[in-house]
Amino acid sequence: MSEIRKNFGSDNVSPACAEIMAALMEANRGAVPSYGADGWTTALEAELRRVFEHGELVMFPVATGTAANALALSALVPPFGAVYCDEAAHIHNDECGAPEFYTSGAKLLTLPSENGKLSAPALEAHVAAGRTLGVHKSRPYALSLTQATEWGTVYAVDEIRALAACAHRLGLATHMDGARFANALVHLGCTPAEMTWKAGIDVLCFGATKNGALAAEAVIFFQPRMAEEFARRRKRAGQLWSKARFLSAQITAFLADDLWLRNARAANAAATRLADGLTRLPGARLLQPVQANELFALLPEAVAARLEAAGFGFYRWYMPGMAPTPEGMVPVRMVTAWDVRPEDVDALLAAAGG
Amino acid sequence: MSEIRKNFGSDNVSPACAEIMAALMEANRGAVPSYGADGWTTALEAELRRVFEHGELVMFPVATGTAANALALSALVPPFGAVYCDEAAHIHNDECGAPEFYTSGAKLLTLPSENGKLSAPALEAHVAAGRTLGVHKSRPYALSLTQATEWGTVYAVDEIRALAACAHRLGLATHMDGARFANALVHLGCTPAEMTWKAGIDVLCFGATKNGALAAEAVIFFQPRMAEEFARRRKRAGQLWSKARFLSAQITAFLADDLWLRNARAANAAATRLADGLTRLPGARLLQPVQANELFALLPEAVAARLEAAGFGFYRWYMPGMAPTPEGMVPVRMVTAWDVRPEDVDALLAAAGG
C-alpha cells in the first residue's frame, strides 16, 4: 500500500487524474489554431451540449473557479447592479473581491442561511425592501447559488426550482457556482440538465479542478443571449489561453467514461465514511449533514489537537452565520478529494480515536 | 520525416515541449499545499533568482501573457495614472483593454516608433507636455517596453539603459513585456540580468508559453517594494491557481538545461532562414530587420496568394505607424516557433517561389 494521505485541508491539494494528464499528452501534437479555434474546443462544446441535453448552450473554459464565477457574474450584472448570495458564499468570502473587480464594482448583497441554502421568501423580502429606495440602491440583477453549498449540503432540485422561479419573477438571472457540481449531482442522482437549466439556472460555473483536473472550469450559458461579447470579457481578463486546446482537452477527458461522476462518488463516499467514524467519537457531532465531499463538525479540543499532532491537515473553521462554539469544542472543516482512499480515512479516524 | 508544418501564423500555435510535459507528469504526485505554498513554486523562485543573479526578486506565475502584463501594470500605475508605450504595443493593440481593466481605468499613452523601439527624447517631450496641464492629465507612472519588440526587432542593452534612465529621471517605473524575452536574449548574447535590472528594468513579464510552455508566464519584480499586495491582486483577478505546482513546474523545466535558450535559438534561426529565402524573391523586401523570431515583409501579391493557396498560414498585417503599402505588394507577418524545422521553412520558400 502506498503512503497514507493525511491532507484533508481541501480537495485542491490533490493531483490531477491520470486520465486527464493522458489527454493533455494526447493534445500536445502539431500546430493548431490558437485562442480556441482548435478541434479540442469544438469537441468540448459538443460534448457539453450532449451531457447537458441542451443544443444551444455556449461555453467558455477558464483556468480557475474564481475567474469562472467573476466572469459569469460580470455578464449578468452591470456595474450599478447587485447580486444576491448566501452570507457564506465563496464569491463573497473567498475570492478577494473578484466579483467586484470583474463587474466593475457591483454589490454583493448577502442573505443569511443556516446551512448554505437560500430561501425564496427571504430573497423576495430583501428585493422588495431594496426597491423602495429607487436610484439610491444598486438594482439587483442576479441570484447566485452554490451547489454543493459552502456548508457541504446539497440543494434538492425542487429547492433550486423554487429559488430560480422566484428570481426570474423578480427579474434576476440565476447563477450557479458549481465548484463541486459533480459532488452534488451524484448525491441527488439526477441528470445535469435537471439540476441546472430545467430547474431554471441560466449560467453555470462547471468545476473540474477540485474533482480531478489540473486547472479547468467552464462557464456554461444556458441562455446564449446572456453571453453577448463574453469572449471579449474573457480575453480582456487575461483568461483566454493562447494554447486553448490544453484547457478544453482536460474537460473533455473529465467527462469521458463518466470520470467526473466516478471521482465525485469516491470523494463523497470518503466524506461519508469520515462522518460515520467521527460521529462515533464521544462528544463529536456534525454541524451539517454530509451530502457531498465536505464535512463540518464540532470536535472535542483534544481530538483536534491529536489529529494535528499526528500531521493530519484540516481547518479550524469559522464562517459567517455560525452559532457560538461550546466550551472545549472546536469547529472543523475536512474535505475529501477524488483520490482519498478508505485507508486514508481510516488512518485519520484511528488517530482521532487516540 | 514527419509532416511539414505550414502554420507560420504565430508561435502560440505550437504544442508544448516534451520536457515541459514531462515535468507536469512529474509534478502530478501526492497531495501538496495549494495556492503556491508548494515545493515547485519555492524552487522556481530560487531558480529565477539564480538565473537573473538577483537574490531579492519576487515572482508570481500566471497562465497568460495578457494577465502578466495587465497585473504588472496594475501594480505600477494607479487608476488616475498613465503608461507610456509604443503605438504598436501589444498592451495597447492586442489585449482587448486588459491593462485598462486591471488598472481600473489608467490611460495608455502611445508614442510613435518606426521599428517598435521607443526613444528617450520622445518620451521626455511627451511627459513634459503632459505636465503643463496639471490635474487635467492622467499622471504618467510607468514606461512599458516590449523586448523583442512588436516589430521583431531587439533593443540593445544600451538602448534599454538609456530609456530606463530617462524614465526613472521622470519618476516612471519601467515594465518590460517579455513575451519573446528569450528570443531577444539569444540575439543579444547577453545575460538575463544585463537585459533587465542591470539596465534599469523594474518589472519583467517573463514569457514561456510562446517558447515551449503549455501556459505559463512569470511576473518578476526586481524592486520587491513594487510588489506590495500583488498576491491579492493576482487572487482577485482569478489568476491564482489552486494547484499552483502545475504552473511553477512548467517554468522550472523551461529554465532547466537551457531549454528556453535552445528553443529561442531554434526559432530565431528559422526566422533568419525564412528572411534569407524570402528576400531572394524578386520584389520582396523586409520591413524590419529580423532579429528574433518574427518576420515582417512586403511580398508581391502573387507570392502571398501562392502561399495561401498552398495552405501556409501567416497574416496580412497592418499595424499603427506603418508606411503606405506600394501597389501590388502586401505586408505580411510570419512567426517561427521553437518547433519550426529547416525543412518547414524550405517548404514555404519553395511554395513562395512558385
Next chain:
Amino acid sequence: MSEIRKNFGSDNVSPACAEIMAALMEANRGAVPSYGADGWTTALEAELRRVFEHGELVMFPVATGTAANALALSALVPPFGAVYCDEAAHIHNDECGAPEFYTSGAKLLTLPSENGKLSAPALEAHVAAGRTLGVHKSRPYALSLTQATEWGTVYAVDEIRALAACAHRLGLATHMDGARFANALVHLGCTPAEMTWKAGIDVLCFGATKNGALAAEAVIFFQPRMAEEFARRRKRAGQLWSKARFLSAQITAFLADDLWLRNARAANAAATRLADGLTRLPGARLLQPVQANELFALLPEAVAARLEAAGFGFYRWYMPGMAPTPEGMVPVRMVTAWDVRPEDVDALLAAAGG
C-alpha cells in the same frame, strides 16, 4: 405667519440659507482663475484650519455627500481592500454603490449595530477572522463611522476615540461621514477638533448641504499624506468645478458667524420638540433616542395614516438590523431641517393627535 411646512421627509428638501445665497451673489464678480485657484478657495482652506484648529489639514470641496464619501474612501482603500461600516451605513445602503465605483471595486464589510454605533470589540473580531484567510480575503484598510449616525444617535467623543484607536491598532484609516456633522457637534457641545482628529479621525466628509447650503461638502484630510493625488481623483470623477469659487463661497458663508451651528441647533431643537410631542401619543414610542435632527419611532398605524392624509411628508422606514414591527404599528423616520419652525412641528403634532 407664512405657510406651514409639512415636509419632514428629509433635510435636503429645504432651500438654502439666505446668508449662503448672498455669498454666491457676492462671489459672482469678475474673472478669476478657474479650478480652485481662486481667492474664495484659498480663504476657505484657511478658515477650516482655524475652525478645526489644525494648521496642516487639506480640503477639497465637492457638490454632493455621496461624492465626498466615495472620493474619500478611494484615497484610503485600494481596489483589493475593504472598508468596515455599520450595516445601516449610508455608504452601504443609499449611494447606489458609489464607494465600490470610486474605489474600483473595494468591498464594504458590514458590522451589526443596534443604534448605528459600531463597537471596537466587534471590529477587532471581524478583522481577526478575515486575516486567517490571507489573500482569499480583501484586506481591510479603513473604518467608516457616521456622525450623527444613520439612526439619529451621536457617538460620544470617547466612543469615537476608542474606535479610532482600535482601527489604527489594526492598521485601518478612519473615515467619518459627517453629512450631519454640525447636528452631532452641537449635541455634544465639544469642539470640531475634539470630535475629529483629536479623537483619531483621519478623514472627514464635512456636510453643508443638508444644513443650509445649496450644494457643498468638503473632504477634509487631517493626515495630508493620505491626500496624495487627491486633486486628480476629484478631477477624474468630474467633481472639480471649473467655477470653483461657487463651491468654496458656500462653505465659507456656512462657517461665518456660526451659521452652521445655529442652523444645527434649530434643527435639533425641532426634532426634540417633535419627539416630545409624539411620545405623548398613546402607543407611540421612539426607536432610538433623538440626539440630532432625525427621529425614528413606532407610531400606531392610525396616526401614520392620519398624518399622511393631512399631507405631512415622512417615510415608513425599514433599515437593516431593525427588530420586527409589532402588529398595528408602523416604523417611521422624520427629519427636521434647519428651517423647520416650532409652529411646523406643532402643526404636525396637532394632525397626529387626530
Next chain:
Amino acid sequence: MSEIRKNFGSDNVSPACAEIMAALMEANRGAVPSYGADGWTTALEAELRRVFEHGELVMFPVATGTAANALALSALVPPFGAVYCDEAAHIHNDECGAPEFYTSGAKLLTLPSENGKLSAPALEAHVAAGRTLGVHKSRPYALSLTQATEWGTVYAVDEIRALAACAHRLGLATHMDGARFANALVHLGCTPAEMTWKAGIDVLCFGATKNGALAAEAVIFFQPRMAEEFARRRKRAGQLWSKARFLSAQITAFLADDLWLRNARAANAAATRLADGLTRLPGARLLQPVQANELFALLPEAVAARLEAAGFGFYRWYMPGMAPTPEGMVPVRMVTAWDVRPEDVDALLAAAGG
C-alpha cells in the same frame, strides 16, 4: 467704464449671468421634493423638448462637463468597448481619464485631424482594421464629436450628418461634446435639432457653464432607450444633487429669452474682433479659422511676451497633431467668454501692438 478684463485664458474664468443668479434666488423658496422630483426639473425637461423639437428626449442635469461626457459615454460603451474621438479631444486630453473611470476601463481610440474635425473615411478605415483582430481588440461602440471643436472650428451640419451616418452604419452610437454648443449653433445659424438628432446625434452633452451658468450641464438622450438606468449611473457617480432644483433652474434660465444664444453671439463676436486685430500684427497668423469663441494663432515671441508683461491671460498652447512651430513664433490659445466686451479686446490688441 468698469475695469478692463484681461483674462483670456478660458471661458470658465467668467462669473455667471445675472439672469441665472436671479433664477437661483427665485428657486430658493420652500420645501420641495429632492433628487429631481421637483417642479424646476420637470419644467426644464419640457423646455428642452421644445427647444430641440423632440418630444421624447430625456435629460439629466449635472454640474460639470467632464461628468456629463464621462457619464454619457458610460451609457454607450461597455467596459470592453472603445470610443473613437479626435486626438485633440477634451475627453482624451483634459479630463484626467474620466471616461476610462466612468466606463470602467473602455478605450479611447484617437483619429488624427488637422482642425478638430473627424472624417468618415478615416473612421471607417480604423474600425475595419480593428475588426480583423476579433476579441483581441476592444469593440468600438461610439463616436464622439466635439462641437465647436477643440480647435475652435465648427462642423457644418452636413459634416455631422456624414459622420453620424457612417458611425451608425458601423454600429456605433454618436456622442456630441457640446461644451461650446451654443457658440457653434449661432455660427451655423441652424436650429438645435438640425445640429443634433436630425443630423444623427444620439446623445448630447449640452454645456451651459462656460456660457454663463454657475455650474450646469445637461446630458440629453435623443434615443431614450440608451438612457436605461442612467439615473442610477448618475447617482452612483455622486452626480445627483439632493437639491436638484438648483441645477435645473440654471439651465431653464439659460434657455429663457434666448439668453444662451445672446451670450454665445457676444463671445463669438469678441473672438472675431480679436482675430481681426491680431492678424493685422506683422508676423501673426491664425492656426485655424475662428468660428466660435476660441482663437488659435501663431504670434511673434515679442508679442506674446508683451501681452504677458501687461498682465493679459492666455495659454502658450501645444496640442496633439500640431505642426512644428516656426522659429521665433509661439502658438497661443485665447478664449473669449460671454462677458468679454469690445473694450476688453481692444485693450489686449493695444497691448499686443506695443
